[in-house]
Amino acid sequence: MPRYTNQQVAQIFNQIADLSEIKGEIIYRVLAYRKAADSIANLGRDINEAWQAGKLQEIPGVGPAIADKIGELLSSGQMTFYNKLTAEVPPSLVEVLGIPEVGPKKTRAMWQTLGLTSLAEVKTAAEAGQLRALPGFGPKTESKILAGIEALASRATDRVHMGVAFPVARELVTALARLPQVRRVNYAGSLRRFCATIGDLDILVASGDPVGVMSAFRQLPQVESTLLSGETKTRVRLLNGMEADLRCVDETQWGSALQYFTGSQAHNVKLRELALKRGFSLSEYSLRGEDNSEIRFAEEEEVYQALGLPFIEPELREDRGEIEAGLRGELPRLVSIHDIRGELHCHSTWSDGQASIEEMALSAEARGYEYLVISDHSQSLGMTGGLGPERLREQRAEIQAVQERLHRLRLLHGTEVEIKGDGSLDFSDHVLAGLDFVVASVHSGLRQDRDTITARVVRAMRNPHVHAIGHPSGRLLTRRDESAVDLHEILRISAETGTMLEINAAPDRLDLDDAHVRRAVELGVRLVINTDAHRPRDFDNLLLGVATARRGWAGVEHIANTLPFEALLDRRKGGV
Ligand code: DGT
Ligand code: CA
Ligand code: CA
Ligand code: ZN
Numbered sequence: 001m002p003r004y005t006n007q008q009v010a011q012i013f014n015q016i017a018d019l020s021e022i023k024g025e026i027i028y029r030v031l032a033y034r035k036a037a038d039s040i041a042n043l044g045r046d047i048n049e050a051w052q053a054g055k056l057q058e059i060p061g062v063g064p065a066i067a068d069k070i071g072e073l074l075s076s077g078q079m080t081f082y083n084k085l086t087a088e089v090p091p092s093l094v095e096v097l098g099i100p101e102v103g104p105k106k107t108r109a110m111w112q113t114l115g116l117t118s119l120a121e122v123k124t125a126a127e128a129g130q131l132r133a134l135p136g137f138g139p140k141t142e143s144k145i146l147a148g149i150e151a152l153a154s155r156a157t158d159r160v161h162m163g164v165a166f167p168v169a170r171e172l173v174t175a176l177a178r179l180p181q182v183r184r185v186n187y188a189g190s191l192r193r194f195c196a197t198i199g200d201l202d203i204l205v206a207s208g209d210p211v212g213v214m215s216a217f218r219q220l221p222q223v224e225s226t227l228l229s230g231e232t233k234t235r236v237r238l239l240n241g242m243e244a245d246l247r248c249v250d251e252t253q254w255g256s257a258l259q260y261f262t263g264s265q266a267h268n269v270k271l272r273e274l275a276l277k278r279g280f281s282l283s284e285y286s287l288r289g290e291d292n293s294e295i296r297f298a299e300e301e302e303v304y305q306a307l308g309l310p311f312i313e314p315e316l317r318e319d320r321g322e323i324e325a326g327l328r329g330e331l332p333r334l335v336s337i338h339d340i341r342g343e344l345h346c347h348s349t350w351s352d353g354q355a356s357i358e359e360m361a362l363s364a365e366a367r368g369y370e371y372l373v374i375s376d377h378s379q380s381l382g383m384t385g386g387l388g389p390e391r392l393r394e395q396r397a398e399i400q401a402v403q404e405r406l407h408r409l410r411l412l413h414g415t416e417v418e419i420k421g422d423g424s425l426d427f428s429d430h431v432l433a434g435l436d437f438v439v440a441s442v443h444s445g446l447r448q449d450r451d452t453i454t455a456r457v458v459r460a461m462r463n464p465h466v467h468a469i470g471h472p473s474g475r476l477l478t479r480r481d482e483s484a485v486d487l488h489e490i491l492r493i494s495a496e497t498g499t500m501l502e503i504n505a506a507p508d509r510l511d512l513d514d515a516h517v518r519r520a521v522e523l524g525v526r527l528v529i530n531t532d533a534h535r536p537r538d539f540d541n542l543l544l545g546v547a548t549a550r551r552g553w554a555g556v557e558h559i560a561n562t563l564p565f566e567a568l569l570d571r572r573k574g575g576v
Contacts, residue, residue: 003048004047004048005047010037010038010040010041011037012037013034013036013040013066014033014034014037015082016033016081016082016085017037018093019085019086019091019093019094020085022089022108023108031269032063035060035319036061036066038266038319039059039062040062042515043059044491044515044516044517044519044520044552045488045519046486046488047059049488051070051071056070069082092118092119093111093117093118095118095119096110096116096117096118096119096122099119099145100151100152101141101145102148105136106134106137109135109136109137110122110125114134119152123146126143126145126149129142131145159198159478161196161197161198161507162191162198162510164240164242165198165201166544168240169201169203169244171222172201172217172220172222172244173185173187173203175220175222176203176217179212179216181208181212182207182213183206183207183208184205184206184254185203185204185205185206186204187202188202188258188261188262188263189202189245189262189263190263190264193262193263193314193315193317194315194547194548194550194551195551196510196514197478200243200244200245201238201242201243201245202244202261203245203247204246204247204248204261205247206248206249206250206257207251208251214234214246214248218234222238222239222240223236223238223239224236224237224239227243232248232249233248234246247261252298253297253298254297254299255296255298255302255303256282256286256287256296256297256303257285259271259297259303259304260283262300264317264319267317267318267322267323269319270323271323274309274323275287280307282307304326309323309327310326310329312326313334313550315334315550316550316551316553320518332553333555333556334555335546335549335555335559337542337546339556340369340542340561341370341562341563341564342364342369342370342371342561343371343372343542343561344373344414344467344561345375345414345468345470345528345530345532346360346364346372346373346375346531346532346533346538347375347532347533348360350374350391351376351385352376352383352384352385353535354534355534355535357399358402360372360374360533361374361402361411362406364409364539365409370408370409370410371564372409372410372411372412373412373436373437374399374412374413375414375438375439376395376415376416377415378427379418379426380444381426386418387415389427389431392435395413396413399411399413412565413435413436413437414435414437415435416440417439417441418440418444419442419456419459419460421444421445421448422456423459432463437468437569439466439467439469439470440460440463440466440469441470442456442474442485447483448483449484450485450486453483453484454486457469457472458489461494461497462493466499468499468500468501468502468528469500469501469502470502470530470532471504471506471509471511472485472502472511472512473487473511473512473513474511475509477508477510479508482511487512491516494525494526495524495525500526501520501525501526501527502529502530503530503545504530504531504545505530505531505541505543505544505546506531506538506541509532510544510548512552513548514552515552517549517551517552518551518552520552520554520558521553521554521555521558527549527558527559528559528560528561529546529549529559530561
């Protein structure tokens, strides 16, 4: 029988939500399926395990009815409800619903009146001018649908990672901040929440001259073309292929607007429900009382305060329990970038880094770090110029020489040792024992099956000389999926052995991801945040690693490199 992954189960519920919506199911049900899908996709533990432990209903958004459906699927490989639904509503309608400008009503009309059930059929019918006959459609709708289908085709892989989104967002915000008529400016949306991948950029400004701001924005050198131009809202395509939304509000409404456009949508829906319960209606402009009185908020904190909530950090706003925790006064105190004292994983020209040990060390010192571990690759990763035992010894001499020239930074000698195909390590225990810190990582054989690759990493974790596992899932965002490694097992062994797990802050990795950080925090696993820098400016990525930790609800106590180096070592492997 097939074993379903969390992602597969989530996908099924997303499909159920779409198909139910097309069928005309009440929206409350549809949202319930979506919410369940989202929670399952972001669940930090294996859903099969949760089911076997009888704990499905502990998943946010999973009640008895949905739990039954999941149970049936996991135990029998079938879901009667899903089979009935897809017999009634053709599943290919999901792609029709995905066309911008096409909602459930239009999808239903095309299907029931014209018998169109797929993107290709809708395209042919639109080109033949057959859609305009439908009630609520017209020639304009038809051409919008055609444009939408085209946009879908060109947008198949349109999410980008932070390394692409963040620099351009910063440039746009800086340029807008320079305009004399702009009072406030900030990015919002998934970027402000520090999601691992970004669909489009959302930027908000406060100004009394929206028209002037919009016009200046369209003329920025990063802008390729204007997609939508309104008085207070502009949407553009940027030269790097991304799209960006700019909105302008009055300064008195800044707080409400920033809160709304930061999202996530699920967080906002929950917040609006809370407002309704208290007799208010919350919008992107203000909070309205039942007597129609209007309160405007200039600051975001005030929005939360008015609803009886403490400020909720943007990284937490995913409707993963943050509003409930806020109401109970139990929001975590999140780790911040200032808490990080040093890094345990970086490279130099001794392997595939692009700067000398001294350049790396001086940069780390200038950033106020207390310690830095130089951890170049080991020999079996030949293409990186990985080190053998001999060169490792020579490297130690250079590290000691550079240390002499430093003031405060403690420079330490480590390795990023390769975990070989069978789980053995590239250095003998004797060599590893002579190093200050050992990160072990998998870079090759990432396509091994689940059991093989998991056993391989577990074997490395059981080696008492291994302090941490680097980028545990092996994912490369928007390029390569994670390996089949069973991260739930890795988390379990980590809790058992005291081996630390890395949150690799490289923008195309962010690995562990937020969901597994959350699970690690629950299990009491020790985490470290490393940039894996290959040149000094890579140290800037620390911000992204810290944000990923925060998205996983991690506090200072969960992150080992918030400790002085000695304390971090004392507690390694449970004090071994
Ligand atoms: P993305 O762009 O896919 O990475 O994700 P976001 O979160 O940036 O989403 P986006 O750009 O569509 O919208 C930005 C924020 O605006 C979103 O997080 C919440 C708010 N928002 C947009 N559309 C809606 C909506 O239809 N309902 C609600 N409640 N909020 C919305
Ligand atoms: Ca966005
Ligand atoms: Ca947007
Ligand atoms: Zn590395």
